[in-house]
Amino acid sequence: MANAAPITVDGNLNDWTAGDRIDRGLGTGYAIYARSDGADFAFAITAPAAIGANTTAWLNTDRNATTGYQVFGFAGGAEYNVNFAADGTVSLYSGAAGQTLVASGLQAAWSADRTTVEFKVPKAAIGNPQAIDTIYDVNDTAFLPGNYSNPAFTVFNDTGIVADPSHRIAIVWSDLDRQRLFQQDRLFAAVHGRAVPGDAGGRAVRHPDRGRPDQPGDARQIRHDRLPVVPQRRGEQGRPDRADAGTGDQAVRHRPGRGGRVHDQRRRQ
Structure with missing residues (x-):
């Protein structure tokens, strides 16, 4: 505030x-x-x-x-x-x-x-x-x-910290994430369709499809000011078809690699 x-x-x-x-x-x-x-x-x-x-x-x-x-x-x-x-x-x-x-x-x-x-x-x-x-x-x-x-x-209370508008975070996603985590989900629509404009405070970054050697993806290692974020539905454990899957949303952080390059560190389900 x-x-x-x-x-x-x-x-x-x-x-x-x-x-x-x-x-x-x-x-x-x-x-x-x-x-x-x-x-x-x-x-x-x-x-x-x-x-x-x-x-x-x-x-x-x-x-x-x-x-x-x-x-x-x-x-x-x-x-x-x-x-x-x-x-x-x-x-x-x-x-x-x-x-x-x-x-x-x-x-x-x-x-x-x-x-x-x-x-x-x-x-x-x-x-x-x-x-x-x-x-x-x-x-x-x-x-x-x-x-x-x-x-x-x-x-x-206030933190006293004001965001620097020149800084960006990465919202990391892949086709596999889309199929597994965001089927008919509003959050995927927001990330996939509206997070790209520069005034949104972040960029959608195409990441390689993990665990699919036949589809290597088209991602590049990109430098960012902040740790990348992967949206994930709370409670799903990577299973959108689970009856006990949660409805809230949470962000999973990744660690940057050497030289500030982004590497995917998410644990597999």
């Missing part, structure tokens, strides 16, 4: 995108948005009723549920919490809700009907973690997610 537009804390969700929503679909009028925003973590909460005092966002900054404060004696493992006071101020605490003040007067703003609130937490105040697992108490009536019985919602 290093290149994302900054969040303006004004109680309006116009700055947020669907990709910023971290709650995995709560339903019943609730939604949680969060992302890295420069020197802060930015958050937004929507609810079916006005969001008021005793609303708390619990922050597990080491992502270890066995350390930190245990909400209701079993949940969270929170090192910090953001608590909403009756006077409308929003502050950062450690320990129990509103127990030990860490930073007062955080940036916060509500919508006109107070069903949406935005606030920011300075990264430096919570140790600039790589990611935070979060759970929420809204008005002491809704405990998200799932009365704290479901996995926490995670917000990730």
Whole structure:
């Protein structure tokens, strides 16, 4: 999110995108948005009723549920919490809700009907973690997610790394891969038909057909900036006809050979 537009804390969700929503679909009028925003973590909460005092966002900054404060004696493992006071101020605490003040007067703003609130937490105040697992108490009536019985919602920090547009990776494929792995598969269509243009960030590279001496292929050893990637369907073990084959996609990395030349190192199935 290093290149994302900054969040303006004004109680309006116009700055947020669907990709910023971290709650995995709560339903019943609730939604949680969060992302890295420069020197802060930015958050937004929507609810079916006005969001008021005793609303708390619990922050597990080491992502270890066995350390930190245990909400209701079993949940969270929170090192910090953001608590909403009756006077409308929003502050950062450690320990129990509103127990030990860490930073007062955080940036916060509500919508006109107070069903949406935005606030920011300075990264430096919570140790600039790589990611935070979060759970929420809204008005002491809704405990998200799932009365704290479901996995926490995670917000990730920026890496500070911006991709160099001049660099390319190789997407490696062969006819054998196509027949074995991508029969009538959307992923093969994407690799075979649309990964070739230079503005796609990579090139499709024809690789020799492995294990088929009668069809040596027409590939060349090509220099690339990054390790090549071979798309493979998760769980297939090289068998697209397997009834237990997975539906997700994963990338299998290869090691470059001497002088940066690409060599196929994939294990045979």
